[in-house]
Amino acid sequence: MPAPDRVAALVHWFWIPEWRIAPGRASRQHTISFPGCNLVVESDTVGFAGPTTRASYRDLRGTGWAVGALLRPAAVRAFTDEPATLRDSYRSVPEPDLHAAVSAAMTAPGERTDAHRHRAVEAFTDWLTATVPAPTEEALLANVMADLVGTDPTVLTVEDAAERLHVSVRTLQRLAGRHVGLPPSTMIRRRRLQEAAERLRAEPATNLAALAAELGYTDHSHLANEFRSVLGYTPSGYRRQVHRDDTDPG
Known part of the structure; x- marks a missing residue:
């Protein structure tokens, strides 16, 4: 869901998953996340997810929902001074007012619409407009x-x-470290x-060789290594898996 204009400098978009899993069963959700931080309201907590460096999964059980905000870099330092220390982690944060407001909306009487x-x-x-300070020039950059x-x-x-932004490589690396928690190369x-x-x-x-060249990889093996390290598949294996999932009638 697009972020309202008044928080466009703070949030890329909001996402709202809902699930209802049969008793005794689980649904494993695999993701390769956008390289940023998320602030997430769940039925029983508020969590802060740091920037990811690899594919991840979560097993969903029972009935539940979440309302998440993919934060833009300008918002990150309102929640942590060192986002790099939160890589690939998910931590509860004490934000009872945010939890109460979002939960009241999601659990209002009637079937959820x-x-x-x-x-x-x-x-x-x-809550964001009342809590997060106005972004600095550095944060907007x-x-x-x-x-x-x-x-x-x-x-x-x-x-x-760096050339496109008219800054030094060092400045670019500092911006990414302070406001994203990942190197710009990542x-x-x-x-x-x-x-x-x-x-x-x-x-x-x-x-695959042509695709690797088009996307700036040095060769096919470079693309394959990147796929394997993040997704756990080779490009060929990923292609077979996707095709099998898309054609499986079950």
Whole structure:
């Protein structure tokens, strides 16, 4: 769900999963997350998820919901001075007012509808605007940096990004460290990996060597190593798995 304009500098988007799993069963959700931090309200807690460096999973059981905000870099330092120390971690944070406001919206009487979800996002947004200080110039520059390396396919190196932003490589690395918790090179690699995974899903016949060259990998083995280290698959194995999942009638 898009972030309201009044928190557009603080939140990329809101996400609201809901689940109902049969008793005694579990549903394992695999993810390769956007390289950022999330603030998440669940039925029994508020959690802060640090930036991820690898694929992860969560086993869902019973009935539940969550309302999460993918934070933009400008919001991160309102919750931690050292986001790098929270890599691949999920910690409860004491924010009872946020929990109460979002929970009231999600558990209002009646069958849950889009109206409940929109009210939950509005409650989350109200809390953010009241709690998070206005972003500094440095924090806003970190937003621009993250948008650039996360969306521009022509940015293949840290030097490319620094040149486009008219800053030094050292400044770029400092921005990413203070406001994201990951090196800019890692953010660029994540974007390229997500592009590669999406291409293999959408176009299974894609030539892997050509794809590696197009995305700035030194060769096919470089792409394969990146896939294996983050997703646990080779590109060929990922392509077979996706195709099997998409064609499995069960």
